[in-house]
Amino acid sequence: MTASKKSSGKDTLWLILLALTGLLIVVGVYLSILWAPTAVNMPTEAEQLAQRIFYFHVAAGWVGYLAFGVTALAGILYLLKRQRRFDNLAVSSAEIGVVFTAANLVSGSFWARPTWGTWWSWDDPRLTLAAIVLLVYIAYLMLRNAIDDPERRARLSSIYGIVGFLSVPLSFISVRIWRTIHPAVIGTTSETAQGGFDMSGNMVVVLLFSIFTFSLLYAVLLHYRLKLEDMREQVEDLKMQALAEL
Amino acid sequence: MIYLAAGMIIFWLATFLFVWSISRRQHKLEEELSVLREVVAEGTTTQA
Numbered sequence: 001m002t003a004s005k006k007s008s009g010k011d012t013l014w015l016i017l018l019a020l021t022g023l024l025i026v027v028g029v030y031l032s033i034l035w036a037p038t039a040v041n042m043p044t045e046a047e048q049l050a051q052r053i054f055y056f057h058v059a060a061g062w063v064g065y066l067a068f069g070v071t072a073l074a075g076i077l078y079l080l081k082r083q084r085r086f087d088n089l090a091v092s093s094a095e096i097g098v099v100f101t102a103a104n105l106v107s108g109s110f111w112a113r114p115t116w117g118t119w120w121s122w123d124d125p126r127l128t129l130a131a132i133v134l135l136v137y138i139a140y141l142m143l144r145n146a147i148d149d150p151e152r153r154a155r156l157s158s159i160y161g162i163v164g165f166l167s168v169p170l171s172f173i174s175v176r177i178w179r180t181i182h183p184a185v186i187g188t189t190s191e192t193a194q195g196g197f198d199m200s201g202n203m204v205v206v207l208l209f210s211i212f213t214f215s216l217l218y219a220v221l222l223h224y225r226l227k228l229e230d231m232r233e234q235v236e237d238l239k240m241q242a243l244a245e246l
Numbered sequence: 247m248i249y250l251a252a253g254m255i256i257f258w259l260a261t262f263l264f265v266w267s268i269s270r271r272q273h274k275l276e277e278e279l280s281v282l283r284e285v286v287a288e289g290t291t292t293q294a
Binding site: 025029033046049050052053056060096099102103106107110111113114217221224225227228231232234235238239241242245246 | 276282285
């Protein structure tokens with residue numbers, strides 16, 4: 001089998017995976033809106049309906065954490081091996097992480113409004129730390145845009161990506177160690193926490209399905225975003241080649 | 247209902263826009279690559 005046939009075979013596989021992910025998203029939307037049980041502990045119908053945002057709110061948050069973890073890991077690998085592909089992986093994952101973390105915050109606000117009576121609270125540690133995580137990685141992308149030299153850009157952003165990742169576990173454990181109105185979905189909360197969350201079996205099923213689907217979506221988006229970085233590298237190499245021939 | 251509907255619409259719209267953005271950037275880079283390959287090929291031919 002020639003290299004081009006292998007390549008087109010792989011492209012077809014990724015397209016099939018993309019289509020499958022789209023189908024799973026449709027199923028996930030159906031499950032979260034129509035199949036998942038109603039949160040009967042919520043006092044009003046508005047809160048019960050808004051609670052269904054939970055299934056993609058948590059899944060988006062998970063993808064954000066995962067993406068930034070991959071960015072940090074890729075940064076470590078770049079500093080150790082100095083191979084461009086790790087830097088490409090880091091920036092591709094960071095961009096996806098920013099999008100899904102922003103989606104996590106926005107969807108959380110739409111859930112918060114009918115439930116807490118407010119779109120946002122800067123007094124809440126979890127919300128504030130989640131916003132900080134988003135800003136840290138927006139700054140990561142801005143830092144990269146400000147540096148022209150590829151090697152310097154990769155080195156500095158690797159260090160930044162590793163240090164910036166410290167904000168992620170801090171955001172995750174904030175509901176477990178500080179007083180917060182944000183519920184802890186997994187594990188126990190601080191004794192002084194005001195938010196609580198109990199899930200029935202079917203809710204857990206829908207949540208796990210959403211997390212699985214979003215993880216698949218992350219993998220597919222990462223593949224196509226990585227292709228962009230590979231193409232950018234080719235453009236840079238060809239420009240150098242063209243300049244050398246002048 | 248309005249919060250659920252608005253939250254979902256904005257969420258999936260953002261996801262779709264991101265996918266579209268990747269696709270658009272890929273298309274632009276493919277065009278740029280095509281032009282650069284021609285330039286390099288012409289340069290190589292001229293030198294030969």
